[in-house]
Amino acid sequence: MTEATADPLHIDAQARQWVERTRDAMRVEELVGQLFIFSTSQDSREELTPLLSLKPGGINRFPSPDLAAFRNATVHAIETSDVPPIFTGDIEGGTISYPFATAVPNIMGIAACDDIATTEAIARLVARESRVLGYDWSFGPVVDVNRAFRSAIVGTRSFGSQPERIMAQASAYVRALQEEGVAACLKHWPGDGIDDRDQHLVTSVNSLSLEEWHSLFGRIYRSLIDEGVMTVMSAHIAFPAYIRAHMPDAGREAFQPATVSRLLNQRLLREELGFQGLIVSDATGMGGLTSWMERSETVPAVIQNGCDMFLFSRAPERDHGFMLEGLRKGLLSEARLYEAVTRILTLKARLGLHDVNPADRMMPLDAMRDALQTPAHGEVAVKAAGQSITLVKDTQSLLPLDPAQHRRVVIIAEDGFSFWDGALSRSYDPFLEELRARGFEPRILDIEQWPTREDTDLVLYLVGQEATPSASRIFLDFVKLHGSNRKAMTQLPQEIPTALLSFGQPYYLYDAPHVMTCVNAYSAIEPVQRETVRRLVGEAPFTGVSPVDPFCGREQLRW
Structure with missing residues (x-):
């Protein structure tokens, strides 16, 4: 290995002097502050002021739709901080895309393009616009494995189920992010997707044997560690x-x-896999952690047992106090505190934050607008959106759709929702616009006027739930779609040509094996919706390659 590969946070002597000088000048309260990444979602000074008074190491930004407010709040955080803060975000694409940035496919959509050049192009687009927005650190990519298809939290956030594909895709993504000056973060250590439960709700379990784990997650993490990924997120997974x-x-x-777990963070990740970068905890308000131990013990335990940064807090001042009290009681050692802060400052120096004038960290507002959602970036995003769309099956030979045969279309839709603050709004308006432009006459299902052969030529189910925290299960809810428990039992495909279009999870066929035409598009962003219609009517070919088994291991679903 080269030195840079062995130590992803390698810095020169001058930067090292800054790290040591800055650390040694801090009071203990300021050292403790550096451990925290607090979260914001209001883009206001009122929200930021009490957080900044604790001198946190980082701020996670969930932006509002107002770019000017977002910039003003970010500048305020920079100007108020003695030590440059690091700005983080869940920058995963799909409907988590930010409203003033270019919307790109989510991780599974990128994987479905099955083209490393496209993955790299999307990652560079994301990194460049993230830099414009002031982000230094992306909490991604997700390198979990889709084994438990009922998992509501992995699904579309993952590159799929095949370790070779995950490694190749993640490698390109990490390399592009970090070459563009944004730290990448592998998550969720030690590996999600084996348990179909969500660590936001419970402590989920990676139940693999040691041999199985090393052949799967061990391979993935070791490969990307050897390539120099800067950070790893330690999760509430046993x-x-x-x-x-x-x-x-x-x-x-x-x-x-x-x-x-010191065994998992220090012994397995650091000593056995050789990771020398920074370990950040997953969000500490999640049920998988809050259900394990009492908060005053949890706060210092996260750092003492190997994480270098503590992510999020519902009560920042209280948790800062718990960390200080833990230090005084010996629940957190001075050695671990200094080690963690040294690594935090080193990451900041590695990203050049120590060497930039605070006034230069954010572009002027007009320059930001010019650098976001550029035509070139839009072209990259639309191309990837089209590449990703996957024809799962069409055993009834319904496609391509033709307005001469399928003019009267009943839409049965479930928009889905987004857990993340600042996420894009959701609707199927772009899809419906594209249908109407081609001569189709779509109408939303009226549960009092059930479609019949006489008044309907085609039924389209549009479902759009991407993987999300706290959903517990994602499934085709016929009670909700059809309007009642009784009508949920009525199925249409044998009466009227029917297709299932997923703008989210790739596993909806499990609940609708009788639907003979299925397309997976992975996210509901506007370019994906418009490109899906183009493929449904035969204007462009389906080229997406499913990163998972959309038939969930069941032959029934194939027919």
Whole structure:
């Protein structure tokens, strides 16, 4: 390995002097402040002021739709901070795309393009616009594995189910982000997607044996660590096989979340896999952590057991106090505090934050607008959107759609929702506009006027739920779609030609094996909707390659 590969946070002597001088000049309260990444969503000084008084190491930005307000709040955070703050974000694409940035396919949509050049182009687009917005650190890419198809939290946030594809896609994505000056972050350590439960709600479990884990997640993480990824996010996921290999009588401790597991963070990730970058915890308000131990113990335990930064807080001043109290009680050692702060400052120096005039960290507003949503970026996004759309099956030979045969279209739709603040609004208006422009006459299902062969030529189910926290399950809810429990039992495909179009999870066929035409488009962003219609009517070919098994291992679904 080269030195840069072995140590992704390698910095020169001058930057090292800045790190040491800055750390050594801090009071203990300021050292503790550096451990925290607080979250904002209002783009206001009123929201930021109490957070900045705690001198946090970073601020996670969930922007409002107002670019000027977003810029003003970011500038305020920069100007108010003695040590340059690092700005982070869940920059994953799909409907998590920010309203004033170019909307791009989500991670699974990118994987479905099955083209490393496209992956790199999207990652560079995302990185460049993120830099314009002041972001230094992207909490991505997700390198979880789609094994449990019912998982509501992995799904479209993952590159799929095949480790080779995940490694190749993530490698290109990480490399492009970091070459453009944005730190990448692998998540969710030690690997999600084996348990179909959500760590936002419970401590989920990676139930693989040691041998299975090393052949899957171990391969993925080791490969990307060797290539120089800067950060890893430690999640509220247990890995009992590893814990029991070192603690045979572990009992409950075998199901300890990685966030507070020294064995998983220090011994496995650092010592065995050789990771020398920064470890950040996953969001500490999630059920997978809050259900494990009492908060005053949790706060110092996250840092003491190997995480270098503490992500989010519902009560920042209280948690800052818990960290200080933990230091005084010996729950957090001075050695770990200094080690973590040194690594935090080193990441900042690695990204050049120590060497930039605060006034130059954000472009003027007009220059920002000119650099966002450019025609060139829009062209890249539309191309990728079209490439991603995947024809799963068409056993009734329904496609291409023709307004002469399928003019009267009933739409049965579930928009889905987004958990993230600042996410794009959701509707199927672009899809309906494209249908009307081609001579189709779509109408939304009237549950009092059930479609019949006499008044309907085609039924389209439009479902749009991307993977999201706290949903527990994502499924085709016929009670909601059809308007009642009784009408949920009425199925149309044997009476009227019917197709299922997913602008979200790729597994909806599990609940509708009787639907003979299915297209997976992975996200509901506008270019994906418009490009989907082009393919439905035969104006462009379907080229997407499914990153997962959309038939969920069941032959029934194929027909």
